[in-house]
Amino acid sequence: MSNELNDRLRAALRPVDPGESFTQGVLARIAGEPPGLRVSAHRAVRMLELRWLSGALLAVAAAGFLVAHQWQARQHAQQGQEARRQVMEALRVTSEKLDLAYQVVKDKEHSGA
C-alpha cells in the first residue's frame, strides 16, 4: 500500500527541464563575469599539471622510501654476518689456546712422571 504513495510522490516530483533559455542564461552570466572569476584554460591546465606533479612527487618519495628501506635491511644483514664471523673467529682462537694449554699441562705431567 505504501508503495502507491511512493509512486505518486515520484510522479508528482518528476524533474522538469527549465529549457534551453536557462542554459543560455547561465552561459551569458558566465561570459559577463569578471575575468578573474573565470576558469581560464591556462589555469585549468596548470591545475592538471599540479595534480600530475604531486602524483609524480608522491611516487618518487615512495620509491625513495623503498630503496632506503632495502639498503638498511642489507646493511643489517651484512653487520650480522660480520658479527657472526668475528664470534666464530674468537671461538676458533680460544679453542686453539685451550688445546695449547692442554698440551703443555699434559707434557709436564709426562715429564714429571
Added chain:
Amino acid sequence: MLTRALAGEAAAFGMLVRTHQRSVYSLALRMLSDRHEAEDLAQEVFLGLHRNLPSVESPAHLTFWLRKVTLNRAIDRLRREPRQTVSLEDAGALVIDGTEQRDPLLQRRLRALLAQLTPAARAVMLLRYQEDLNPNEIARTLNMSINTVKSHLKRSLATLRERIGSGADMGAGKTELGCLSDEAG
C-alpha cells in the same frame, strides 16, 4: 565532458549545464515554490560550479556537489526570508510541466503539501522521491545523521498520508484518495 569543461571549453560546460539543469532547477523550484527564484538560484549554482570546477573530481562528485549546493543554498534562502506556506488553492501554480498523465489534482496537492514541510524535511523528501537516493546517500548529501534522515522520511510520509486522507473531499477523486488514506491506517 568534465575534462573538456575543466580545460575551459565553453561548449563542454554548456553540455554539463544541459545535463544537470533538470535536477538542479527542479530541486530549487520545489524548495522555493517560485519559478523565478528557482531559476535564479539554479543559475547561481551553475556559476558556482564554473568557479569551483577544478575541485570536482569525477562525474559522480559533480552530481553530489550540485545537489548539495542547491539544497544548502535553498535552505539558506528560506532561513533568511521565510515564506508563507502554499495553500492548497494555490497549488496549481506549482504545476509547471503540464505532462502529468494521471491524477493531476492529487499530484498538485502532494506538491503543495510537500511545500508545507520544514525546509530540511522537504530537502530529504526531494532527494528520496525526485532524485531517488537512499537514506545513506541523503545523509551524506545533507550532512545529517542517517537516523535524522529516516525520522524526516517517516514523519513526512505520515503527515502526507494524514493530510491527504483528511482532505479526500477537497477536489481529487475519492477513489484515488481512499487508497492513500488506507495506507495511513
